[in-house]
Amino acid sequence: MFTKKPDRDTPPPIDLTKSAPPIPPPITSAPRPASSRPSTTSSVIGPDLTVMGNIVSKGGVQIDGEIQGDLHAMNVVVGENARITGGIIADEVIVRGTVMGSIRGRSVSLQSSSKVEGDVYHQSLAIEQGAYFEGKSRRSEDPLASTTRPDGPLTNGAASTSSSTLPS
Secondary structure (H helix, E strand, O other): OOOOOOOOOOOOOOOOOOOOOOOOOOOOOOOOOOOOOOOOOEEEEOOOOEEEOOEEOOOEEEEOOEEEOOEEOOEEEEOOOOEEEOOEEEEEEEEOOEEEOOEEEEEEEEOOOOEEEOOEEEEEEEEOOOOEEEOOEEEOOOOOOOOOOOOOOOOOOOOOOOOOOOOO
């Protein structure tokens, strides 16, 4: 009549003589395959920054400050208050600010607030009403052909010249 019933809420005792089950390795994500598309993140040169020298990027670059040198990237956006003194080489170039130098790009867009003094080598060119453009426009099937890729030295398509005397 007064017998003790076993507690049902108590877990069974642990036998330490048995080996514990193996711990599975941590889950890691598989390495992402290299993509041929550039990163969607752009590097930004802020409005308070002045760069003196060439810039090479394998992705996009947004310029809001000042660059005194050449710029070679996949995509370039020159902001309204930006100023570049040097050449730009990119697949796509959008200019809203000031560029004093040549531009080479498959697609070049000079927006209404832009001021460009230099030659533009392009496959496609758009100039909005109000844009200032002083220079030559040269259409080319491959405007980047005479330039090197971002991992090589930067050339702005300028041929080196040497002085020589021709026989008369």
